[in-house]
Amino acid sequence: MSGKRDYYEVLGIAHGASAEEIRKAFRGLALKYHPDRNAGDEDAAARFKEAAEAHEILSDPQRRELYDRYGHAGLSGMPMPDFNRDSIFEAFGDLFGDFFGGGRRRGPQAGNDLGLAIEIDLLQAYHGCKKTVSFPRQEACGECNGSGAKRGTSPAVCKQCRGKGVTTVRQGFLSIRQSCPGCGGYGYVITDPCPVCRGRGRVSARRNLDVEVPPGAFTGLRLIVRGEGEAGEPGAPRGDLICEVHVKEHPLFYRDGDNLVCQVPIAFSQAALGADIEVPTLDGPIVHTMKPGTQSGDVFRLLGRGMPNVRSGQRGELRVMVLVETPRSLNKRQEELLRELAELDNKNVSPQRKSFFEKIRNLFAPSDHKEEDK
Numbered sequence: 126m127s128g129k130r131d132y133y134e135v136l137g138i139a140h141g142a143s144a145e146e147i148r149k150a151f152r153g154l155a156l157k158y159h160p161d162r163n164a165g166d167e168d169a170a171a172r173f174k175e176a177a178e179a180h181e182i183l184s185d186p187q188r189r190e191l192y193d194r195y196g197h198a199g200l201s202g203m204p205m206p207d208f209n210r211d212s213i214f215e216a217f218g219d220l221f222g223d224f225f226g227g228g229r230r231r232g233p234q235a236g237n238d239l240g241l242a243i244e245i246d247l248l249q250a251y252h253g254c255k256k257t258v259s260f261p262r263q264e265a266c267g268e269c270n271g272s273g274a275k276r277g278t279s280p281a282v283c284k285q286c287r288g289k290g291v292t293t294v295r296q297g298f299l300s301i302r303q304s305c306p307g308c309g310g311y312g313y314v315i316t317d318p319c320p321v322c323r324g325r326g327r328v329s330a331r332r333n334l335d336v337e338v339p340p341g342a343f344t345g346l347r348l349i350v351r352g353e354g355e356a357g358e359p360g361a362p363r364g365d366l367i368c369e370v371h372v373k374e375h376p377l378f379y380r381d382g383d384n385l386v387c388q389v390p391i392a393f394s395q396a397a398l399g400a401d402i403e404v405p406t407l408d409g410p411i412v413h414t415m416k417p418g419t420q421s422g423d424v425f426r427l428l429g430r431g432m433p434n435v436r437s438g439q440r441g442e443l444r445v446m447v448l449v450e451t452p453r454s455l456n457k458r459q460e461e462l463l464r465e466l467a468e469l470d471n472k473n474v475s476p477q478r479k480s481f482f483e484k485i486r487n488l489f490a491p492s493d494h495k496e497e498d499k
Contacts, residue, residue, distance in 0.1 A: 129197055132179035140193065144184060151180035187347065236263065236355035236364035243348070243368045245338060247375040251407045251432060253340035258368065260334075263327040263355040269319035271359045273326035278317045283308035327356050336368055341383070341435035346370040377405060383441030384431045388448055396421070396449045404445055406430050413445070421449035 133140050136150040154176040158169040182188045182200065192200060243256050265271035274280050282288040285307030294301045304310035318324030334353060347369050354364025372380070379386040391402060399417035403410045404427070413425070424446045431441025455463065 130175070131196075132183055132192065135175050135179040136183070142183075147180060147183050151176055187349075234358050235361045236357035238364040238367055239354045240367045240369065242371055243336060243338065244371045244373060245342065246373050247378060247380065248407060249338065250342045250370075250372045251340065253342070254338050256336050256338055258334055258336055260332055260366075261329055262332050262353075264330040265356045265359070266319060266322035266326055266328050268321040269326065271326045271356070273315045273319055273322060273324040275317040275319050280311075280313040280315050283312055283314050286312065288312040326359065334366070336366075338370060339435055340438070341433040342370045342372065343380075343432075343435065344370060344372045346435065378407070380432065381444075382432075383434050383439075384444060385441070386444045386446070388446045390448050390450045391415070391419070393449055393451070395419075396447070402447075404443075406443060415447070419447055419449075421447065423447050 133142070136142075136147065136154065138146055138150045142150070155173065158173040158176065182192055188200065239260065239262055241258060241260050243258065245254060245256065266273070269276060272280065283290075283305060286292055286305035290305055290308065290310045290312040291302045292305050294303065305312070308314050315324045319326075322328050332353070334350070336348060336350060338348065347367055350366040350368065352363045353366035356363055377387055385407070387405060389402065389404060391400070394400075395402065395415065396419045397417065399415055399419070401412050401414050404413045406427070408430075411427075411430075413427070415425075424444055427443040427445065429440045430443035433440050452459070
């Protein structure tokens, strides 16, 4: 078992905590256990890193989902953050205002992630498919190549921070570095903005993209397409496109994990005598031999006829429930045969019916004995 503490316990928050609650909890712990406030205290340094790791995992929706479901074991094999003093500020400088002299110029920021829904039917989920999606996103402006400055001009060095991107403010024994308010941490300002993007460096455009949906896809499955999100700042990568799959309900099959369930109606004669019946599957109908004496509601299982597992590819089973149908109308010959059968039933009572009638007789037997005793 992992010797690590529960991440929620580390931050002192509930399992259903919001992103803002996670942020605030980490900020408080980071300020409390920061090495500059606890010089030489190894326990404080360890708690500082522990809190940073907890924040890193819980602030990422995908890693948080894995952690919530499987605990630390769900993160096995994934690269884990290994923070030192500088990397803490690189990752979280904006979070707590670059305290204790640890401020850094933030550098080019990666683009934001985008999310959209993909709707498919059960057959597409079974075989896997390719879906074309269309969505708006931010692209680097072609006029200024993403710089935000008018063609032929360049951004100017920020006079307030002299290109450093940070300013320093002292408050008592604290030295606080924060992003420069004059340039927003960039270190430069745009004095002559691009007329196309108005200095933003990015413009809105529509992107058409083919997304591969794997066999076995299920509702809630997230497909991450790297580098297809919003454009980043010059020199920074794009964000990702996160597609969430929704599988429409099927009129015949009900999905239970990797298994499929369906109902097949049969005639009374087929149930009583046994028969070869046609069973639907997502690969087409197959013939199944049904044993004599099948009861309505009986379920038989066909291995390997269910959905493929999205990770292993191994297929589940198809569970077929048979329902014996009572005919609503009979032709003359059918009625004659059923009446003949009914007469035979009255003469040759089945074990189930015999048991039922014996229970009825036993129910009234005590009172009969009392009359005889009188």
